[in-house]
Amino acid sequence: MLTALATLLSHYKRHPGQLAMLLLGLWVAGALWSGVQAINASARDSYARAEALFSTxxxxxxxxxxxxxxxxxxxxxxxxxxxxxxxxxxxxxxxxxxxxxxxxxxxxxxxxxxxxxxxxxxxxxxxxxxxxxxxxxxxxxxxxxxxxxxxxxxxxxxxxxxxxxxxxxxxxxxxxxxxxxxxxxxxxxxxxxxxxxxxxxxxxxxxxxxxxxxxxxxxLVSPGQLTESFHLNLTAMALLALVVGLFIVQAALGLALEQRLGMLRTLRALGVSGRGLVGLLALELVLLGVIGALAGIVSGVWLARVLLPDVAATLGSLYGADVAVTLNLPWHYWFGGLGVTLGGLLLAGSGVLWRAARLSVLGLGQAQAWRAGFYRQLRGMSLAGGGVAAVGLVLWAWIVRQPPGEGLLAGFGLIAALLLASALLLPPTIALILAGLGQLVRRRPLGQWALADLQLQLPQLALAMMALLIALSANLGVSSMVGGFRLTFLDWLDQRLVADYYLRPAPEQFDAVQSWLAERPEVAELLPTRHAEATLLEIESPDGLRVPQLPVGLYGITPGEMLIPSWPLLSTQAGRDAAWQSFAAGEAFVNEQLAIDQNLAPGDRLTLTAPSGRETLTIAAIYPDYGNTRGEVLLATPQLAERFAATPSSIGIVLTLGADEVGLRDALRQRFELGSDALVDQREVKRVSVEIFERTFTITRALSVLTLAVAALALLASLLAQARERRRQLAPLWALGVPRARLVTVQLAQLGGMALAVGALAVPLGSLLALGLVAVINVAAFGWRLPLHVFPGDIGLTLTTAGAVALLAAALPAARLWRTPPRALLAEEGGT
Amino acid sequence: MRPWLAVALLLLTLAGCGEETPSGEPAGFAGLGEAAGSFAQAGPDITLRFPEDHAAHPDYRIEWWYLTANLEDEHGEPLGLQWTLFRQALTPPDQQPEPTPWASDQLWMAHMAVSRGDTHRVAERFARSHSASDSSQAGVVAEPFAAWIDHWQLASHEETSDETSGEASKTDTFAELQLTAHQDDEHGGFGYDLTLTAEGPLVLHGEAGFSQKAADGQGSFYYSQPFWRIEGEVTLDGETRMVSGRGWLDREWSSQLLDERQQGWDWFSLHLESGHKLMAFQLRGGGEDGGNYRSGTWISPEGEPTALAPDAIGMTPLGTRRVAGREIPNRWRLEVPGAGLDLVVEAPHAERWMDTSVPYWEGEVVARDADSGEDKGIGYLEMTGY
Amino acid sequence: MLEFNQVHKAYATPQGPLEVLTAVDLELRPGGSLALMGESGSGKSTLLHLAAGLDLPDSGEVVVAGRSVSTLDEPDRARLRRETLGLVFQQFHLVPSLNVIDNLRLQARLAKRETPEWSAHLMERLGLAGLERRYPEQLSGGQQQRLAIGRALAPRPALLLADEPTGNLDETTAGEVLELLLDLVREAGSALLMVTHSLRVAAPLDRCLRLTHGRLEPPSGAEASHR
Structure with missing residues (x-):
């Protein structure tokens, strides 16, 4: 048996490239997956510790x-x-x-x-x-x-x-x-x-x-709950990377089997049992798997170390969750990482093992069967793709019926189904396109050959193309979402932060500070805010009466010349002006989170607990409140102070044009002995907010780029794996009188074209993905919806990336073909 | 003297469940045998003074105010209750921390229990204080008397003190007390609101209040008020009843209570039908040659104490019950030949396990004549170290 | 049609240069046929590759259709192969991605010289009629080689180069294929240079030469007598 194993492994000695590709796939898949899992495990450990603490x-x-x-x-x-x-x-x-x-x-x-x-x-x-x-x-x-x-x-x-x-x-x-x-x-x-x-x-x-x-x-929502969506997001990206990495592995394994079919038959003929052979192949898989997975975990931990400070900063600033910046990995992490990588490997290798198990000793009919097998495979993919798409539809139908804020997992499930279905349907689609194009170029023999040949390569390239499609779509989807989020968020910041300074005096100073400021010539307008907590007791809407018993935050703002024109409203009962008039008269605005969560519309009436017993408010409008996780009710500050005995919170200071900012700040500090953090510059707030925002998505972006890189690797690996076979295909054409330069061009055109087609398919898919992210995932995770923005630049970038990835991946085999002396081509040709 | 468990508790809690103490081996049950160090020492040469000695003695390591009561409701159904406040010095007097806000040198623990039939409800509380601070979460003052932790308190009943009859003087704020303690729990809550009236004098145990606890002379200051008449309300599982009955209050303080070898004790306080009271205890392992050390006081209806020497008391377990996973002797033979007593003391309900930080058994007992089986009295039994 | 003048060809090997062809002179007239025989490693294939412009001589001159191959650049040599030559290999080298009819027409189309009638005729003659939509791997060995012959002859090349065209076939099939090849070469009016190690295969051709250790010799007595 040992001899048989050594014989099997000797293949990799002859073809170290294949071994490298296998290990590379495992390594990349394992590294990204375990890196992200390390971050998650470490963060969860921090949350668990925080939640075990008394203050939560x-x-x-x-x-x-x-x-x-x-x-x-x-x-x-x-x-x-x-x-x-x-x-x-x-x-x-x-x-x-x-x-x-x-x-x-x-x-x-x-x-x-x-x-x-x-x-x-x-x-x-x-x-x-x-x-x-x-x-x-x-x-x-x-x-x-x-x-x-x-x-x-x-x-x-x-x-x-x-x-x-x-x-x-x-x-x-x-x-x-x-x-x-x-x-x-x-x-x-x-x-x-x-x-x-x-x-x-x-x-x-x-x-x-x-x-x-x-x-x-x-x-006081616990950090674990708050950050759940963040980690789910990371996990989804890591899973994507794992899958894409396993595509490489699958391709490498398939090739290694293909090339060893003769050897396997010989071993069978020499008396190794079929079961023994499968066992040996499985053993080989596990051996390679352990090496690859261990390397992956080690690099994953390294990756996590690099990314963790950013993640920790993000979580800290976004959710106020303290996450250790040093890794803290529980024992099960190590086994988990190994398990997932090995499990994925065995899944990817199961096809190979299955084929090896059914290997016929004489190898009769194998050569003739491949074309039928390929068509069967395409049919299978179409069916499976259709099935997954159906599952996605069912999920979608279910999510639509869910109350808002629920179905985060189902949302990710929907997106996974969307990606998987698209990936599965990709090869049949490409085959169809190729067949159609083949009809068009009947008169052009080389073109016809190129298309037919591409179809022949499809089984080998399908996985890499699927990986590319997924990576491109994910990349486009994520960048659309992030870009859209960024635009919306920046707009919103501009609208919400209208005052030049925000002052947070001690409560006992509040009134004195406010009247002092009102006298200053530098001050154009004061926007005092207040804050209180209450329980939402009843909702009275056209649908009837509900009793949610929900804790909500109450905020008081000062509707004035500065605030009214800029404060964004999503929907109102009778237009903006009317809404602000009602607001000043004591009606309330609610944030989008609360509106979605409780299915509120302008005109509904809310009854809240108040020091006097209960207070009833009419909703005049709904406003966007990005980044907040809680339901909030907005009232005019005086109303809030009077009806809910709200504590003073801050004073927004709008300065007159050309006011002496430094003078005012100094005077204010001297007069009231304010702490250094009591006075906040609006520009500073914006800067910090934008920084937090950028950091939040640094990781997401980094992961999606890494995934794309993995897909490119998958493509390169597939191409390298079949480079020898390809040259054997090309040699007769060359012999028939097609110049080498044209052969190289045709090769590049074939791959570039295919990649562009994949890129073109990735555009609608990526947009759909972005839609899913902003309209399903975001609502489920944060309770608010983002407008969907389409960025032509991103689409262009996606197409360019697709082409570039394919050309880069094809460049190496093409360069080899170019450099190979004709005689070597013939030698290879002869060496069948 | 059930109180050790108090200390026990405290020390065990302090020692992080007894895993480690600085001296290595825990000394005595729950560390009660620890040497006194710079703490004040109890000894026979000190005379007790009242009402001053009702208050806390922070220079001594441990101290308690320990009340048990045998009550009946309107239908004659028996109820038992316990309320105990323990004090433990965190530092020897010469190492007291600066009285900065929150700094503490005293640690307080209180237990309360209400029992009726097979129902036994228990609660405990903790607090800290600095002996230099006058407003605290827990404490004891002598004049007018008040002992409290949170809203649990045993305090002088000032409104009615004028009408007090009996031997207590009109100015003795200790003669009429109000006991209030309530605890919410998942059964609807329990607690009591009781008036305690002293119908007899304070009783000093041992040698004018110095009670020896081991053959080699370790001991504590120990006095009791065994003559409480009690009336009021007891709430159990949300149901409130009018009750009346008799109570027994123990006061004890010391810096080294136990011999290092003593691992537990059995303690009896009985109200006999003759009007006599009997306090008797044995410390298991602290006697001559490592035997049990016994002691007690025979109290006449007028409050005249007679100290009982170790060999004047016989204590034999007659039977055990399995309670909280332990074998607990719930039937005892208690003999005091000098007083003509030969009793079988039995706990009608064995389920009186105090599942507190340091667990022990504390419950009502009935005393019958060993020969005739005739009822002789009621009381409380405390057993630790099982 | 084809001329070799003092052609030398050597390959570098780890043991030093290996002389494969030494001072080879050869001439084949249009429409003529020549069998090239020799043991394995005698240089037959190399000679054929030089004739096809797949490789270049170290010295001497290879002239195909009046043009010296050495003076042509790669694209021109490719064009020469496309338009003037037909190649038949021992391993057939059909294009697996194309079906039978597209394989047959491939070179003719590449050379922009396809005549549908001739293609149809070839299909008929080669016994491939009705199999147009099949793929190469769905054909038997004899059918595959016939298809390869058809592909080479479809553009009516001036010169057909065949390298052991029947080497992979059983004897009966080989006979049939050979006969067909010669018939069609005649119909197409092509000259034929065929490399073989079989006397029986060489016999029907106009001339026969033997390559021994890189030198071209007249046929031995047995071969001559067979003739």
Missing amino acids: GLDRLEYRDGEPLTREDFVRLRRAGLPVSPLLEGTLEAPDGTELRVIGIDPFTLPGDSAFAAASSQGELTDFLTPPWQTRIAPDTLPALGVNAREAPGAEPRLAAGRLPPLVLSPMLPPGTLVMDIAAAAVLLDSGEQLSRLVTAPEVLERAPEGLVLTRAAT
């Missing part, structure tokens, strides 16, 4: 007027029987500039087991509670403190704010977080008797105590 999953209490809570309040509420626990939160700057979150807790009153689990992973609670106290810290936070893991336990790193209590490692904690006793935190943060907030176990309090606001944990 708990209801919180704060003063309605924004005054800080104190220890006094805590004791008072505890003595009144309320199960509240004090939480002190603040940030400290690490020596390397990283912001570290300090959380001070009281382990005795903190609800739930998570508290103790996180607080007493090791050592004694006494040490946690008494000087010198302890700092619980996750190992991946240590680098920020400049401490290595071995020296960490017991170390007391010095920060600007003072020495940290001795470190105790607690891997369960989220990255960048220091947990310590509230007494220690109060000293470090110099917060005196003050608290950040009181927390309780979720849903324990029925209502907030007098003067306090209760924020339910349910309204």
Whole structure:
């Protein structure tokens, strides 16, 4: 058996290119897949740690007027029987500039087991509670403190704010977080008797105590939920890359089998059983698979390391989720990566094994059967493609019936079905096109030959072309979506951020600041905002009455000369002007998320909880609110203050033309001792927003380009694999008097033409994909829909890319053909 | 003295479930045998003073206020209840932290339980305080008396103190107390709202309040108020009943309670029909030659205590029941020949497991004459270390 | 039609240059036929390749239809093959992507010299009528070689070069194919240079030469006597 295996493997010694191609496919597929999975696993680990932390999953209490809570309040509420626990939160700057979150807790009153689990992973609670106290810290936070893991336990790193209590490692904690006793935190943060907030176990309090606001944990969406769509997106892209990589593998395996059919027959004739042979081939697959997959995983981890800081930054800025910038991989990750790559390989190789199992010893009828086999294959592809398309249709019909915000997975399923169906239908379509063109060029022998020959190559090229189609469509779809998103988002930013400065004074200063500003000559208009939380109790619409019991945010804006013309509205009851008039008179706007989620239309009436009991509002319009994940109701600031006792939030400052910005800023800071972050420049907000946006899609773009590169590799690999065979096909033509230059040209034209055809098919498919992304995936993931933008530039780029990819891939075999001396062609010809 | 478990709890909790303590091996049950260090030491030479000694003694390592009661509702159906506040010093007096906000040197834990038939509801709470701070989540003050953690509290019943009859003086804020504690749970909540009236004097155990706990002289300050008449309301699983009955309050503080070898105890407090009260305990493993160390007090209806020497008490388990996965002796033979007592003490309901941070058994018992089977009294039994 | 003047051809091998053809002189008149015999490795195929302009001599001159092959560039040599020559190979070398009729017409069309009547005639004569829509691999070996012959003759080439055209066929089929080949060459008016190692195959041709170690010799006695 060992001899037989060695014999099988000897093929790769003669054809190292095939081996390289196989391993390359596995490597690329494995690397992209495991890279993305590494990112996902690492991020999920961070979420899990964050969710295990006390500050998430708990209801919180704060003063309605924004005054800080104190220890006094805590004791008072505890003595009144309320199960509240004090939480002190603040940030400290690490020596390397990283912001570290300090959380001070009281382990005795903190609800739930998570508290103790996180607080007493090791050592004694006494040490946690008494000087010198302890700092619980996750190992991946240590680098920020400049401490290595071995020296960490017991170390007391010095920060600007003072020495940290001795470190105790607690891997369960989220990255960048220091947990310590509230007494220690109060000293470090110099917060005196003050608290950040009181927390309780979720849903324990029925209502907030007098003067306090209760924020339910349910309204604080956990990072895991928020980022789910992001990770699903990544996973989908990685899966795409995996599939495309496996196309290469499949092509290489098929070729290796084809060329070894004689050898296999000989081995059978020499007494190796059919089953044994299949076993050997499977063993060979596994051997190659393990090598390729391991290489893939190693590179994947490297890729993840490179991408992770970007991903972490994106998730951090987009969702406020803390994700470790160093990889943190659970053991199952490694097996998972190996498993998926090997599983994919076996799937790709199953066809080969099946064929080997059915191998006839005498090899009779094989040569004659291929054409019928090819037609059977085309028929099979058409049927399968039709089937998958039908599944896609069913999914689509189902999604349409789903409430908005649901069906994210089904949405991805739909897109997968769309891609797969298109890929499967591609070879039959190309075959049809070729047959049709063949009719057209009957008079041109070389053209006719080129088309017929292309049809003959189709079985070998089909997979690579399918890969190219998928990659091109995905690329076009993604870039259309990102481009459209970008346009919409930038417009929206311009519309929403109308003031030059945004000021966030302390609540007790709010009124004073506002009146001071109103007197300043530099100020053209003030746009104070307020914020409150409420529960949506009832919806009264023409369809009837519903009771959603949904927590919503209430925002107050100031409709004025600046805001009204620019604030975007999606739909109104009676036109823009009327909507703004009603708004000023006390009617509400709701954001698109809430409207889609609750199926609201202008004219519907909402009843919300309010300090006075309940308040009923009529919806005057719906406005877009990109990037938000929550339902929001918008009211005029004075109305919100009066009816919902909303806390002041910020003041937008519109300056007069040519106003002295620096003077105003300085005067403001001097007069009110504002913190450095209280005054925000609108330009800065825009810059940061755009930066966040760009980062969000960096990864998506990078992955789609990588996928395209993989598809190009697949094509190149397929072409190289059959280059020898091709030359054998071309030699007689050359002998018949077709000059080599023309042969090379025809070759390039064949591939370029085919690729262009694929590119042309990718254009509608990519647009459909973009539509699916903005109209299905986006709605399901974020709750808002994007307008579909078509970018001719992107389409042109897609076509160019397709042609370029094909020509690049064809260039190497063509160059070889060009360089091959005629005699060598003949030698090959003779060497059958 | 059930209280050790208190400490037990605290220390176990502190020790992260007893995985490691600085001294290596846990000393005694739940670390109660730890050496006193710079803490104040209980000894026979100190005289107790009231009402001052009703308050907390932060210089001692551990302390508790421990109330049990045998009650009946309007239909004569028996109920039991427990309310306990434990204090544990986090640091020796010479190492107290600066009184910065939130800094603490004292740790508080409270247990409450209501039992009726096979129902047994238990809750516990924790808090911290600094002995230099006057407003805290938990604490005990002497005048007027108040012991609290959150909204659970045992405090002087000031409104009615004028009408108090009996031996307590009109100015004794300890003579009439109000006990309030409620806890929400998935069964509809439980708790109580009770008035406690002292119908007898405070009883000092051992040597004028110094109670020896081991043959080598370890001990604690220990006094009781066993003469509470109790009236009020008890809520169980959301259902409130009017109740009345008798209660027993134990006060104990110490810095080293147990001998290092003692691993648990069995403690009885009985209200006998004759009007006598009996407190008796054994510490398993702390006696001469490693035997059990026994002690107790025989209390006359007027409150006159007679200390019982180790060999004056007989305690023999007669039968066990399986409770919470452990074999718990729920039937005992309790003999005090000097008082002419030969009792079989039995827990009618064995399911009285206190499933708290440090678990133990605490429940109502009925005492019958060993020969005649005649009812002799009721009381409470606490067993730890099983 | 075809002339070799003092043609030398050597190939580089790891053991040094290998002289394949040495001072070969040869002449074939239009319409004439010549059999070239020799052992394996005697240089027969090389000579044929030089005649087809598939390869160039190291020295000497190969003249095809009055043009010296060495003076032609690649495209012109290709054109020469397309328009003047027909090639029949031992391995047939049909184009698998084209069906029978398109294979037959391929070279004629490439040379823009297709005459449908002649093609139809060839199909008829070659016994391929009715098989137009088949693909090469669906034909028997004899049919495939006949198709290859048809493809070479379809443009009515001035010179047909055949390399062991019956080498892959069984004896009976070989006989039939050979007979057909000679008939059709005559009908087409082409000259024929055929490489073979079989006396029986060489016999019907006008002349016969033997290549031995790269030198052209008159036929041996046996061959002469057969003639």
